[in-house]
Amino acid sequence: xKNVTSEQLFIASSPATDHxxxxxxxxxxxxxxxxxxxxxxxxxxxRRKKQSLLQRLRHMPAFALFAIVLxxxxxxxxxxxxVIQLWxxxxxxxxxxVKNQFGRSQVIASFxxxxxxxxxxxxxxxxxxxxxxxxxxxxxxxxxxxxxxxxWANDNKLTSTGLDxxxxxxxxxxxxxxxxxxxxxxxxxxxxxxxxxxALSLTGDEYNSPKEPLVLTxxxxxxxxxxxxxxxxxxxxxxxxxIKWDKRQxxxxxxxxxxxxxxxxxxxxxxxxxxxxxxxxxxxxGPTKQNQIIEREACYGNPDDTCINGGGxxxxxxxxxxxxxxxxxxxxxxxxxxLQAVIQAHAxxxxxxxxxxxxxxxxxxxxxILAGFNRTRSAGxxxxxxxxxxxxxxxxxxxxxxxxxxxxxxxxxxxxxAIDFIQKSDPVKKY
Amino acid sequence: MTSMTDEKKLxxxxxxxxxxxxxxxxxxxxxxxxxxxxNIVKDRDQAEDIAQEAFVKAYYQLEKFNIEKGRFSTxxxxxxxxxxxxxxxxxxxxxxxxxxxxxxxxxxxxxLEEDDKRVVRDAIATLEPPKYAAVxxxxxxxxxxxxxxxxxxxxxxxxxxxxxRRAKAQxxxxxV
Numbered sequence: 001x002k003n004v005t006s007e008q009l010f011i012a013s014s015p016a017t018d019h020x021x022x023x024x025x026x027x028x029x030x031x032x033x034x035x036x037x038x039x040x041x042x043x044x045x046x047r048r049k050k051q052s053l054l055q056r057l058r059h060m061p062a063f064a065l066f067a068i069v070l071x072x073x074x075x076x077x078x079x080x081x082x083v084i085q086l087w088x089x090x091x092x093x094x095x096x097x098v099k100n101q102f103g104r105s106q107v108i109a110s111f112x113x114x115x116x117x118x119x120x121x122x123x124x125x126x127x128x129x130x131x132x133x134x135x136x137x138x139x140x141x142x143x144x145x146x147x148x149x150x151x152w153a154n155d156n157k158l159t160s161t162g163l164d165x166x167x168x169x170x171x172x173x174x175x176x177x178x179x180x181x182x183x184x185x186x187x188x189x190x191x192x193x194x195x196x197x198x199a200l201s202l203t204g205d206e207y208n209s210p211k212e213p214l215v216l217t218x219x220x221x222x223x224x225x226x227x228x229x230x231x232x233x234x235x236x237x238x239x240x241x242x243i244k245w246d247k248r249q250x251x252x253x254x255x256x257x258x259x260x261x262x263x264x265x266x267x268x269x270x271x272x273x274x275x276x277x278x279x280x281x282x283x284x285x286g287p288t289k290q291n292q293i294i295e296r297e298a299c300y301g302n303p304d305d306t307c308i309n310g311g312g313x314x315x316x317x318x319x320x321x322x323x324x325x326x327x328x329x330x331x332x333x334x335x336x337x338x339l340q341a342v343i344q345a346h347a348x349x350x351x352x353x354x355x356x357x358x359x360x361x362x363x364x365x366x367x368x369i370l371a372g373f374n375r376t377r378s379a380g381x382x383x384x385x386x387x388x389x390x391x392x393x394x395x396x397x398x399x400x401x402x403x404x405x406x407x408x409x410x411x412x413x414x415x416x417x418a419i420d421f422i423q424k425s426d427p428v429k430k431y
Numbered sequence: 432m433t434s435m436t437d438e439k440k441l442x443x444x445x446x447x448x449x450x451x452x453x454x455x456x457x458x459x460x461x462x463x464x465x466x467x468x469x470n471i472v473k474d475r476d477q478a479e480d481i482a483q484e485a486f487v488k489a490y491y492q493l494e495k496f497n498i499e500k501g502r503f504s505t506x507x508x509x510x511x512x513x514x515x516x517x518x519x520x521x522x523x524x525x526x527x528x529x530x531x532x533x534x535x536x537x538x539x540x541x542x543l544e545e546d547d548k549r550v551v552r553d554a555i556a557t558l559e560p561p562k563y564a565a566v567x568x569x570x571x572x573x574x575x576x577x578x579x580x581x582x583x584x585x586x587x588x589x590x591x592x593x594x595x596r597r598a599k600a601q602x603x604x605x606x607v
Contacts, residue, residue, distance in 0.1 A: 005537045006599045007470075009606070010571035011463035012543045013551035024465070024479060024574060025457045028486045032453065116522060300520060300528055309517065314495055317506075335529050400529060 026180070030248070085226045087152040088113035090144030092137055100124065101356045102342065102391070105133065106296060109140050115147035122296045124308060126420050128429065131292040135284075139293060142189075142284035149241060149276060150185050158243055158274065159183045176251055179268075183245035186210075188286035189278050192238045195231065200242070200275060205286040214244065214272045224277040234275055239282035243274040301337030305355045308340065310431060312393050312416030313381060315369040318409065339394045340418060346370055346387060353392055361405045363394065369415060381428045391418040391431045439498045446493055453493075457486050460504055460540075462574035464511055467538040471515040471531055475576045481518060485511035504540040554605040555598075563598040566591060 091112040097105045106124040111117050123140070125131060131139065153159045160182050190202035190209040199213040222229045234240065247269040283289050299307040341353035341361060351363045351370065374385045395414035396407050404411075418431035438456075445452045461482065468485075469478035489496070489507050496506055512535050519531065543551070558564040562584070569575045569583075570591075577588035584591070 004541055006602060006606075007466065007538050007571070008541045009543070009551050009602075010555070010567060011466065011538070012541045013548045013555070014462065014572040015552070022458075022461070022574060024461055024483065025454060028457050028461075028483055028490075029451070029454050031483070031487050032450065032490050297520065300516065317497075317500060334532075336532060 023180070026250070030180075030182075086223065086228070087148040087226055089226065090114050090141060090148055092140045092144060094137055094140070097125075097133055097136075100296075101358070107136060111140075111144060113148060114144035115151045117144065117147065122306070123293045124296050125293055126291075127431070128420070129292040131289065135289070136293070138280050138284050139289050142278070142280050143290060145278060145280070146185075146189075146241065146285055149278075153185050153243055153274075159185060178250045180248045180250070181245055182248070183243055183273065186242050186244065189239045189241050189282040189284075191282045192234060192236050192240055194236055195234055195275075197231065200240075200272060202240070204239075204282045205288065208286060209282075214242065215270060216272055216275070220272050220275060222275050222277075225279075229277075231275075234277055239278050239280065239285070241276045241278055241285070242272050243276075244270060244272050246270050299338045299340065301335060302339055302355070302357075304357045305339060305359070307338060307356075307393070308418075308431075311419045313373075313377075313419055313428070314414070314416050315373055315386075315392070316365055316412065316415040318413050333399060334397050335400045336395060336397050336413070339396070341392055341394065343370075343386075343388050343390050343392060351392070353394075359405055361394075361407055363392075363412060363415070364406075364408045365412065365415070366409050373417070384428060384430060386417050386430075392416065393418050438503055442493065442496070442498055442503060450490075453490055456503065456507075460507060461486070462572055463504075463538065463540060464508065465574055466571065467508060467535065468511055468515050470534045470538050471512065472518055475578070477518065478515075479576075481514050482511060485514055488514075502540070502542070508539055551602075551606065554602050557605070558598050558601055563594055563601070566594045567598050570595060 092114070093110045095108045097107045100106045102124075104124045104127060106122055108120060108122050110120050112119075123136075125133070125136075150159075186208075188205045188208040190204035193201040193203050195201070196216070197218075198216055200216050201213045202209050216231075220231075222231050222234055224233045246267055249266055249268050251266060278285060294308045294310055296306045296308050299305045339355055339361070341355040343351060344354050344360065345352040348368045348371075349365045351365070353361050353363065355361065370386050374387075378384055393414075393416040394407070394412060396411045397413060398404055398407075398411050420429045420431045441452060441455060445456075464482045464485065465475075465478050468481045469475050472478055472481065485507060489503075489510055492510075496503065515535075516528075516531060555564050555567050558567070566580055566584075569580045570577070577591045580591045581588045
């Protein structure tokens, strides 16, 4: 068993575990069952890194730490609501928009109090965007405000992060009757229709705002301008985010195919713990506005080029590349690089592309992947045809000291066709 | 790992009639995938998040996966590796990609014949003291974190790390 690590051996020697049940597995299945049926979808963004209490306190701005301490004292003393800013107000400044190499408008934004967003970031306005460029500051401000609220909720354990501690338990197995509590900040802001002591009715985002009234209780807290407030301070027409906890109970259910019944979580209770009024109209916090821009960053392995982390349709994959080169990857002799580039010319299995830095690459693949897609898969993607002027995303491997622009099938591991979307139900559009 | 034929049938069933069967794939690969992600991002909680996201993303892209071209596990690990790298890029100014590739390669899935699996399992079973075997199984087979295992043994996570290192040293001698 040469060139294999002990970790690889242990994992590969695991006995059959096809029917084991753990909170992790249930969390994955619960996500899948909550969402749309199996068809093209896009993953949610990754959640924040969980920090220890000491790390959170150390990294927290001094005034926020002071605010949390005061808030705790007020809560304990049972006095009137303290006027304390629970999270820092984000601040965004934009440089004037310019046209980039891809013919898109882009801006460089400077951020203060924007959670884990790099201080200076580049954002591109998507093709076909209906966004008025004057709205860019609000879109980015809303993005930061939501990030700060999510960070505040996370840091104060007001939402679940990863797996709830109590779910791990000593056996790690969920049995029938077990209860799971799962809390998170709403994915979009919504507009208040009505609010009573027991119910909050919202409207707004067609796909993501709740259709049914949300349950409020005497324990529900309200926040306005980042300060604790009363229910009466939230009014119809206000834009709000909310933190909601769903309680699920696990019961065995039979399926036609599987020999044994499986544990499925069934929603038994749902309640809102926080209603948070946000600064801007609800539209700025949802995909309608947010998905009209996309961040452009340095491509890994090609720092002189920039890439966007958007959607893609796979055109070519060489899954065996890593396996064949594993020794050389381990030794560092071979590295992986990422690139986005516009098709300049296409002749059979040879494609010429140009990256953001102006470098011209020649891709030589085993087959004509563009013609193959156009002929056999285009109908499944709204009859889109890929050709000159379209954008490809390429992963390839080469020697660490090599920077070739001639990429053959021996180097290329992945080619995707870059696409755009705003709402998840939108038809596929070319980037 | 199971045979390619069995997995092909399973994936076809998930695609066409019974998405609940995806649970089988998650059960089969979750322990190794979490460890793989943890190897890259050096944070257990974040690794579990990334692994969970990778499984969900793989589910929604399952119709694009071509099992004739390679194993589901290889494809899944690639998705997770890219997500882990994205996480590092968002949270660090500089990412040493070569170093990350090296770390990722150390836990990429491998396939063992049944005989080889028995050799490894037998070697694990003979570890001294027996708690070393239990800890290896809990971490590498059951997908438990150092924190969880430490709670079970009323000790601290660094001790669990020490036990695992000692177990690996013993197994290295047995398996060379």
